Amino acid sequence: MQIRDFLITPQLEELTQHKTVQLPVACYETTIKQNVHGHIPLHWHNEIQFVLVTNGKAFFQINEEEVVVQKGEGIFINSGCLHRADDQTASDCVYICLNASPLTLLTQDLHAKYVHPYIQATNLAYVKIGTDGDWDKNILRAVMEIHQLIEQKSPYFEISVLHHLNFIWQNLIMNGIPLEHKETEIVKNQRMKQMLIYIHAHFNERITLSDIAKAGQLSRSETCRYFQRIVKQSPLSYVMDYRIKRSLLLLQDPNTSVTDVGYQVGFNSTSYFIAKFRESVGMTPLAYKKEKKQLL
DSSP, X not given: OOOSSOOBOTTOBBOOOOOOSSOSEEEEEEEGGXXXXXXXXXXXXSSEEEEEEEESEEEEEETXXXXXXXXXXXXXXXXXXXXXXXXXXXXXXXXXXXXXXXXXSSOHHHHHHHTHHHHTOTTOSEEEEOSSSHHHHHHHHHHHHHHHHHHHOOTTHHHHHHHHXXXXXXXXXXTOOOOOOOHHHHHHHHHHXXXXXXXXXXXXXXXXXXXXXXXXXXXXXXXXXXXXXXXXXXXXXXXXXXXXXXXXHHTTOTTOOHHHHHHHTTOSOHHHHHHHHHHHHXXXXXXXXXXXXXXX
């Protein structure tokens, strides 16, 4: 099932229900370009995530780092980590995405020893899963098997899903990753989230660099450094891009005008909204609105 437009709270938490009726597990195929934004926007969730790229090439950003994942490869993204995905080379990238609550893993007694330390580790935001090692192959094969089990829903498939999920986790943690728990990294990630939360909650209001810095309890210069490292642009450029992205959804409503949409996303001038929209999207808001109407 392709999720074309998943909901994200102002706190950047994804609201998709990653579960079947019986299990807090979801596994579905995603074509990056089919998302309403043309990419998978920056977000986080409490579930752990395993990705298997089945076509093309995906560019993942997890916290501050960027990772390229080719066809046949995969990636593990840890609970609570900010991440996004792009198909920057127009490779028609498709991947299978497996999300699972950490609470699904193992029994309660074993959770404290084999799960909690790993999802809390500050040096384990992600793990690239290649095709050379036995543990890599085991994980990627099991992701595909879980996808097939959930699609087919044969009798007792839930038991098999849990078996494969624990097998995946065992192979991941047996990879010998030394765990780190640095308070500075925890604080840094929390401050970045707080600044993004502020922008997403106030995007339709006047926002200054000082406002954003205050939300993250940082100086203005340090705020700029945070944004350049994590979102690869200045804070105010991020605000502008976020306003344009919000306008894309609103313009698909036939009952809204370009002027109304501009004001709803924080532009006090229709002409300025049109200019910035054209600069970002490559067409005017009205042309975009007409194009989307024809596709309905």
